[in-house]
Amino acid sequence: MVHDYHARQYTTMYESTRGLLDFMEECAGEMGERRIADVACGGGANLVHMLERWPQCQITGYDLDEKLLDYARAHLPEDLAARCRHERMDFYDLPERVDANTCAVTTFIQTMMRFSADETDAVLRSLMHISSEWLFFNALVSDHQMDVVMDLWDYVKGAPDRICIFDADHFRERCLGLGVKEVMYKPFEIGIDLDPPPGGGAGTWTQRTDEGRRLQFSGAVPLPWHFCALRLS
Numbered sequence: 001m002v003h004d005y006h007a008r009q010y011t012t013m014y015e016s017t018r019g020l021l022d023f024m025e026e027c028a029g030e031m032g033e034r035r036i037a038d039v040a041c042g043g044g045a046n047l048v049h050m051l052e053r054w055p056q057c058q059i060t061g062y063d064l065d066e067k068l069l070d071y072a073r074a075h076l077p078e079d080l081a082a083r084c085r086h087e088r089m090d091f092y093d094l095p096e097r098v099d100a101n102t103c104a105v106t107t108f109i110q111t112m113m114r115f116s117a118d119e120t121d122a123v124l125r126s127l128m129h130i131s132s133e134w135l136f137f138n139a140l141v142s143d144h145q146m147d148v149v150m151d152l153w154d155y156v157k158g159a160p161d162r163i164c165i166f167d168a169d170h171f172r173e174r175c176l177g178l179g180v181k182e183v184m185y186k187p188f189e190i191g192i193d194l195d196p197p198p199g200g201g202a203g204t205w206t207q208r209t210d211e212g213r214r215l216q217f218s219g220a221v222p223l224p225w226h227f228c229a230l231r232l233s
């Protein structure tokens with residue numbers, strides 16, 4: 001389903017996306033002519049942002065939701081179309097349906113936080129199958145030596161949700177056990193103050209600490225956002 005969340009990203013790139021793209025360059029250097037896969041690409045805005053930022057890259061967007069893919073295709077500027085395609089795909093099927101190492105870099109944006117640490121093994125195996133060099137995503141990561149899985153009920157949306165926080169050390173060990181060469185984290189500190197959504201429910205808001213840092217929350221839930229890079233070769 002196409003939400004305002006998908007549409008708004010076309011006019012204003014989310015700070016979290018800009019931060020992730022900066023982090024990708026810090027880790028991988030110039031993108032050059034690399035092939036990129038954006039798995040769980042949603043409404044496709046991040047494909048456009050990457051195509052514009054890296055004018056030699058070819059990018060494939062995969063998502064399960066045909067309506068979102070139609071939206072993404074309809075909103076792809078003509079001058080970028082030759083370097084981009086969209087394909088319906090359940091990411092668990094990537095190993096059966098897509099050749100190994102078809103791209104150098106895979107992104108998985110705003111999606112990993114729905115999976116518990118145990119569930120990430122299957123997701124990571126799929127993403128690692130298609131990618132030869134790097135896997136980048138944002139996730140909720142802390143160093144408190146505990147994994148957290150929160151089942152939520154949002155009274156405003158009238159819908160359930162789920163948010164998971166990983167322990168940094170244990171998640172790193174898990175990744176290394178799957179064959180990842182190196183795991184890098186970078187905290188994402190948002191640069192603007194945000195008020196809580198007026199009616200309550202989910203939606204990012206910030207609170208300033210005495211030191212001037214901004215802590216992020218969604219409703220009642222703290223959001224220790226990090227950019228994550230998995231080096232695969």
Ligand SMILES: C[S@@+](CC[C@H](N)C(=O)[O-])C[C@H]1O[C@@H](n2cnc3c(N)ncnc32)[C@H](O)[C@@H]1O
Nearest residue numbers: 040041042063064065089090091092109110111
């Ligand atoms: C929160 S949205 C993030 C979309 C996009 N990456 C962004 O940042 O705007 C999560 C996306 O994951 C997709 N998704 C969920 N499960 C999936 C699966 N098993 N295979 C492929 N896509 C899936 C949904 O359709 C949705 O587009």
